[in-house]
Amino acid sequence: MPAPWETVIGLETHVQLRTVSKMFCGCSAAFGAPPNTNVCPVCLGLPGALPVPNELAVKLAVRAALALGCTVHPRSVFARKNYFYPDLPKGYQISQFEQPLATDGSLSYLSPERGIVTATIVRLHLEEDAGKSLHDRFPKQTAIDLNRCGVPLIEIVTGPDFRSPQEARAYLLTLKQVLEYAGASDCDMEKGSLRVDANVSVRRAGDTALGTKVEVKNINSFAYVEKALTVERDRQIAVLEGEGGAGGAIEQQTMLYDAKTNSVRPQRTKEESHDYRYFPDPDLPPLVLQPEFIEEQRAALPELPTAKRERFQTQYALSIEHAAVLTSDRTVADYYEAAVHAGAEPKVAANWVINEVLADAKDHNEQLRVPAASLAQLVSMVKGGRLSQQAAKRVFVEVAERGGEPRNVAEALGLIQVADSGVVAAWVSEVLGAHATEVSRYRNGETKLLQFFVGQVMKASRGKADPKLAQKVLEDKLAS
Amino acid sequence: MNDPSEALASAKAAADRVVKTKRLNACLTGPKDLRKSLVAQAQAAHPSGVLYGMPVAVKDNIATLDFPTTCGSKILEGYRSPYEATAVVKLRAAGALITGKTNCDEFAMGSSTEHSAYGRTLHPFDKTRVPGGSSGGSAALVAAGVVPAALGSETGGSVRQPASLCGVVGIKPTYGRVSRYGLVAFGSSLDQIGVLGRSVHDAARVLSVISGRDPKDSTCEDRDPLRLPTVPESLQGFVIGIPKEYFPADLDPAVRRACDRVIRLFREQGAAVREVSLPHTSFAVATYYILAPAEASSNLARYDGARYGPRFDGATDVRALYRATRGQGFGAEVRRRILIGTYVLSSGYYDAYYRKAQQMRALIAQDFRNAFDRGVDLLFTPTTPTAAFKAGEKLADPVAMYLSDIFTVTANLAGLPAISLPIGRAKGLPLGGQFIGQAFLEDELIEAAYALERVVPATTEA
Numbered sequence: 057m058p059a060p061w062e063t064v065i066g067l068e069t070h071v072q073l074r075t076v077s078k079m080f081c082g083c084s085a086a087f088g089a090p091p092n093t094n095v096c097p098v099c100l101g102l103p104g105a106l107p108v109p110n111e112l113a114v115k116l117a118v119r120a121a122l123a124l125g126c127t128v129h130p131r132s133v134f135a136r137k138n139y140f141y142p143d144l145p146k147g148y149q150i151s152q153f154e155q156p157l158a159t160d161g162s163l164s165y166l167s168p169e170r171g172i173v174t175a176t177i178v179r180l181h182l183e184e185d186a187g188k189s190l191h192d193r194f195p196k197q198t199a200i201d202l203n204r205c206g207v208p209l210i211e212i213v214t215g216p217d218f219r220s221p222q223e224a225r226a227y228l229l230t231l232k233q234v235l236e237y238a239g240a241s242d243c244d245m246e247k248g249s250l251r252v253d254a255n256v257s258v259r260r261a262g263d264t265a266l267g268t269k270v271e272v273k274n275i276n277s278f279a280y281v282e283k284a285l286t287v288e289r290d291r292q293i294a295v296l297e298g299e300g301g302a303g304g305a306i307e308q309q310t311m312l313y314d315a316k317t318n319s320v321r322p323q324r325t326k327e328e329s330h331d332y333r334y335f336p337d338p339d340l341p342p343l344v345l346q347p348e349f350i351e352e353q354r355a356a357l358p359e360l361p362t363a364k365r366e367r368f369q370t371q372y373a374l375s376i377e378h379a380a381v382l383t384s385d386r387t388v389a390d391y392y393e394a395a396v397h398a399g400a401e402p403k404v405a406a407n408w409v410i411n412e413v414l415a416d417a418k419d420h421n422e423q424l425r426v427p428a429a430s431l432a433q434l435v436s437m438v439k440g441g442r443l444s445q446q447a448a449k450r451v452f453v454e455v456a457e458r459g460g461e462p463r464n465v466a467e468a469l470g471l472i473q474v475a476d477s478g479v480v481a482a483w484v485s486e487v488l489g490a491h492a493t494e495v496s497r498y499r500n501g502e503t504k505l506l507q508f509f510v511g512q513v514m515k516a517s518r519g520k521a522d523p524k525l526a527q528k529v530l531e532d533k534l535a536s
Numbered sequence: 537m538n539d540p541s542e543a544l545a546s547a548k549a550a551a552d553r554v555v556k557t558k559r560l561n562a563c564l565t566g567p568k569d570l571r572k573s574l575v576a577q578a579q580a581a582h583p584s585g586v587l588y589g590m591p592v593a594v595k596d597n598i599a600t601l602d603f604p605t606t607c608g609s610k611i612l613e614g615y616r617s618p619y620e621a622t623a624v625v626k627l628r629a630a631g632a633l634i635t636g637k638t639n640c641d642e643f644a645m646g647s648s649t650e651h652s653a654y655g656r657t658l659h660p661f662d663k664t665r666v667p668g669g670s671s672g673g674s675a676a677l678v679a680a681g682v683v684p685a686a687l688g689s690e691t692g693g694s695v696r697q698p699a700s701l702c703g704v705v706g707i708k709p710t711y712g713r714v715s716r717y718g719l720v721a722f723g724s725s726l727d728q729i730g731v732l733g734r735s736v737h738d739a740a741r742v743l744s745v746i747s748g749r750d751p752k753d754s755t756c757e758d759r760d761p762l763r764l765p766t767v768p769e770s771l772q773g774f775v776i777g778i779p780k781e782y783f784p785a786d787l788d789p790a791v792r793r794a795c796d797r798v799i800r801l802f803r804e805q806g807a808a809v810r811e812v813s814l815p816h817t818s819f820a821v822a823t824y825y826i827l828a829p830a831e832a833s834s835n836l837a838r839y840d841g842a843r844y845g846p847r848f849d850g851a852t853d854v855r856a857l858y859r860a861t862r863g864q865g866f867g868a869e870v871r872r873r874i875l876i877g878t879y880v881l882s883s884g885y886y887d888a889y890y891r892k893a894q895q896m897r898a899l900i901a902q903d904f905r906n907a908f909d910r911g912v913d914l915l916f917t918p919t920t921p922t923a924a925f926k927a928g929e930k931l932a933d934p935v936a937m938y939l940s941d942i943f944t945v946t947a948n949l950a951g952l953p954a955i956s957l958p959i960g961r962a963k964g965l966p967l968g969g970q971f972i973g974q975a976f977l978e979d980e981l982i983e984a985a986y987a988l989e990r991v992v993p994a995t996t997e998a
Contacts, residue, residue, distance in 0.1 A: 147837020
């Protein structure tokens with residue numbers, strides 16, 4: 057019986073930097089403009105035009121590199137990657153090759169199988185995007201849109217560190233989180249601002265040598281990451297196990313993932329692979345970064361998700377799960393902290409944010425509709441006994457839909473709890489009078505009926521009675 | 537000149553001279569288009585400009601709005617740039633009149649202007665000979681008195697070599713002195729716009745106008761424009777180095793005699809003359825013919841027929857379109873260099889060729905620094921190994937053609953400024969000598985050239 061198969065995955069992620077203009081010219085880098093409108097002699101590669109690096113792109117790339125714990129090199133070199141393609145107007149892409157911007161980083165993420173694990177970031181480099189070939193616009197013709205041409209990207213390359221498609225996805229979600237936190241990218245896969253290529257191989261568990269890798273391209277949604285990698289993993293295992301156990305060999309090649317059919321098909325084999333003829337771009341001097349510049353970018357970084365999660369765990373005594381949910385998005389984390397600073401009890405506020413605020417946001421275009429201060433007010437009212445948990449949820453929905461101060465909304469809806477013991481005593485007497493049988497059963501030792509009486513008091517008061525007070529009055533009366 | 541009527545007269549006279557010298561095939565712009573443009577330019581030019589009304593021709597690999605920019609290639613036939621090179625913008629701002637586009641070797645690859653898709657340019661003194669190249673059209677127009685100055689470009693001597701063969705002055709500035717924005721790239725790490733002029737002063741004042749910082753070119757130094765030196769009384773105080781590697785035993789005797797005459801003049805003018813050695817000189821041509829084609833193979837990838845320029849159609853898929861367009865659009869010499877360049881950058885050959893050549897380039901640059909560190913201000917050498925050669929003579933032998941750049945490519949490899957000026961004649965044909973100076977010290981170079989120009993018997997047999 058051979059050892060089970062082990063999947064080995066490495067990822068190359070292309071991320072669009074959040075700049076206004078392109079990497080080497082002043083054209084807008086915005087998504088969605090009419091074809092070929094965000095173009096100029098430089099990004100069109102017209103004869104004689106020359107590139108000039110975008111300083112903001114360099115800053116954002118450095119911040120991304122620092123956020124991923126990379127060593128940022130004081131001197132890196134732009135290189136030309138040469139290949140012919142109609143949407144590559146210069147016939148080469150400006151990238152970095154022998155001397156990338158940054159190397160040797162890492163990113164810890166929560167593996168569904170192995171807990172917290174660390175992926176190595178082998179390198180992070182700057183490059184420009186190519187244009188887009190549109191094959192479906194005109195019958196039998198290919199149209200070219202060069203708006204994307206020259207849009208600034210970073211490529212982030214990991215080691216062969218992932219052991220399952222699920223891990224690859226978990227890493228990508230964490231990467232997205234960190235880059236969003238760092239302000240480096242909006243990581244919107246639908247707009248193409250985050251794109252993933254994966255190197256996949258399989259081997260027998262316990263083997264140290266890597267199997268022959270296959271590159272999977274065209275994974276353009278988070279939803280497809282697991283599917284595409286699973287399909288390729290299963291394909292390789294099937295090949296290796298062969299028909300009837302014969303055992304074939306994996307060919308080193310590039311596969312394209314087709315989301316429609318959930319399958320992969322070969323794009324090119326190793327023999328057909330490009331010789332990119334990289335060489336230093338003579339149009340661009342080496343990118344020399346002063347130590348002060350790098351430190352400025354470090355100082356510009358906010359607290360990153362892992363650090364924030366750890367702080368939430370200790371400072372607010374939250375579970376790792378709650379802290380992770382609250383820090384997965386910087387806006388949510390800031391919202392939570394604002395509610396706490398406005399006086400909400402941290403653990404209670406965490407429950408509210410996770411159960412109510414995020415659920416509401418999910419249904420409403422990720423809008424956090426109830427201001428943090430209002431949430432804090434709501435939480436305090438519950439704690440002070442002026443609002444039941446149930447009533448508070450109603451008030452929350454009301455504030456989300458129509459706005460207003462929770463206090464006023466609760467009053468207007470008549471949901472303020474009655475904490476006057478005289479009034480509550482009257483409701484209690486009413487309930488005890490109406491349930492003589494239960495009273496005698498209680499007095500005969502069936503004390504679990506107390507909750508029944510509390511429920512009846514709440515019913516009689518139409519939810520206005522403070523349940524704790526009601527319970528206390530009930531206990532007193534039933535004891536006498 | 538600061539009178540609009542004078543500028544207009546200058547424009548018309550220049551247009552007339554272009555027509556009269558049509559047989560040279562030095563100017564690619566048609567006479568009608570040229571005249572119309574020149575008149576409009578003269579009317580629009582600002583009289584306060586330092587070059588007001590001065591006709592300046594521009595090599596066809598420099599982008600201009602008024603005329604097509606073809607680089608002497610079929611692949612850019614009729615191509616009009618939607619923007620203008622920074623050097624041309626600066627010329628216009630100074631009031632100069634862009635007097636048409638000059639013929640050149642295709643994409644500036646060549647030393648004779650025979651490799652133009654639009655026919656060869658004739659030497660103005662002898663139609664059976666070449667004017668040199670690749671800026672042969674610019675050199676011929678200046679030598680024929682059509683324009684006092686013209687822009688050329690150098691990757692490996694393409695301004696100085698034709699200047700030398702045509703008996704005019706040619707300046708190649710320090711790499712980074714003049715913006716390359718709008719100069720169609722050949723070997724980007726070597727390319728510089730240069731100036732050909734009928735005198736040192738004409739060339740220098742045009743250089744001064746086009747020099748200086750340009751935010752559109754990352755390789756252009758952040759420096760003020762060049763300030764012109766005054767004409768010195770003598771060469772008193774100059775230490776001039778004579779690199780022995782530029783005077784091999786088999787040097788053309790007339791070239792040697794002309795140089796010896798110049799060296800005697802240096803001493804008479806009060807300069808100290810010292811023999812120096814630049815030991816890596818013999819590797820320069822080989823180094824150059826690896827690096828320049830490597831960069832060219834990448835720079836010329838964009839000419840694929842997909843976006844601009846003629847498309848050699850009938851292709852059924854994109855690969856076939858590329859093959860047809862590039863196969864038919866580029867001439868033989870360009871194709872040869874693309875092949876060489878692709879080869880030397882290929883995986884498995886990069887270290888043996890490209891990387892090695894880069895290392896050699898660093899050694900060649902170090903040779904110059906060593907000489908200058910030993911107190912030499914300038915170097916003096918012949919510009920070319922011979923006077924103008926016969927048309928067709930070197931076409932069948934690319935290496936013989938490449939060797940005509942043997943004395944010029946070093947300054948390009950080292951990024952140093954150099955100026956060639958006429959120093960005599962051999963059987964009626966001009967001979968040139970060059971000063972090579974220290975980076976960004978064009979003023980010293982020009983000062984020495986001024987002094988030599990005053991005393992050298994430029995038009996007498998050596």
